[in-house]
Amino acid sequence: MALMMGSGLSNQAGASVAALAFPVLGPVGVVAVRQWVAAVVLLSIARPRLRAFSAAQWRPVLGLAAVFAIMNLTLYTAIDRIGLGLAVTLEFLGPLTVALAGSRRRIDLFCALAAAAGVVVLTRPQPSTDYLGIGLALLAAVCWGLYILLNRTVGERLPGARGSAAAAAVSGLLYLPVGATALWLHEPTAGALLCALAAGVLSSAVPFLSDLLALRRVPARFFGIFMSVNPVFAALIGLLVLGEHLHAASWLAIAVIVTANAVAVGTAGNLSLKKAA
Incomplete structure (x- = not known):
């Protein structure tokens, strides 16, 4: 639980920066x-022997690299258009779908549906709704669901963080021409580069390692439900760091999401204790 909580908090703090x-x-x-930061950090930590990877190991790694590249770009573009809280809440539909698809207990289904109701309230249409931003956030949601499943597969086929490091390296290579062009068109400042570097550590390196370790200990369904804390973190950090204010109905929806998450985590913990007894 500590790994998943730390991953979510680090991820949203990095997004705000x-x-x-x-x-x-x-x-x-x-x-x-x-x-690029994620690739350097993870390669330094894991030191994967890329030439020793088999075809069966490379397939999920390449899939994870593509997910990294698309998920981050769509989410950050959505944040730029519709704000951190709403973008992350929509992205949460990805792990929520994983939770619903893998659920076999009624309590898990109830908690996931309660969280989904909270998401609906948070994303209710407004006259000034940016539908492109919402669409990008939903695409990020699809990628997040795939990230959960692929990261679990990578963890099963490659020990340690070697799989995540390889995926980050491939994703970093894909962004070399794109990033070089973007930095040439937008002259960077020291402050902006520091923020981007911090985002690389907080939103990539730390969550990648935490999620990899967590998914080896808990089912993908449980991980998906627990990730409901991300909209909460996003709303709070968006308020404190970016000055994004939410209406009372939105905070009520967040409370519903937190409650559903707490019930799911608590009942799963009780079930594990019964099995161990």
């Missing part, structure tokens, strides 16, 4: 720097 660099670097430039 990244948003501070959008006016200078743009979402594409920030994502590129983030991917």
Whole structure:
């Protein structure tokens, strides 16, 4: 649980820091720097022997690399258009879908549906709704669901963090021409680069390692339900760091999501204790 909580908090803190660099670097430039930082950090930690990977190991790694590249770009562009809280809440539909698809207990289904109701309230249409931003956030949601499943497969086929490091390296290579172009078009400043570098550590390196370790200990369904804390973190950090204010109905929806998450975690913990007894 500590790994999943730390992953969510680090991820949303990194996203808020990244948003501070959008006016200078743009979402594409920030994502590129983030991917490069993640690749360097994870390669330094894991030191994977890439030539020793088998075809069966490379397949999920390449899939995870593609998910990294698309998920980060769509999410950051959505954050730039519709704000951190709403973008992350929509992205949460990905792990929520994983939770619903893998559920076999009625209590898990109830908790996931309660969280989904909270998401609906948070994303209710407004006259000024940015539908492109919402669409990008939903695409990020699809990628997050695939990330959960692929990261679990990578963890099963490659010990340690070697699989995640390899995926980050491939994703970083994909962003070399894109990032170079973005940085050439948007002259970087020291402050913006520092924000992008911090986002790379907080939103990529730390969550990748935490999620990899967590998914080896808990089912993908449980992981998906627990990730409901991310909209909460996003709303709070968006308020404190970016000055994004939510209405009372939105905070009520967040409370529903937190409650559903707490019930799911508590009942799963009780079930594990019964099995161990």
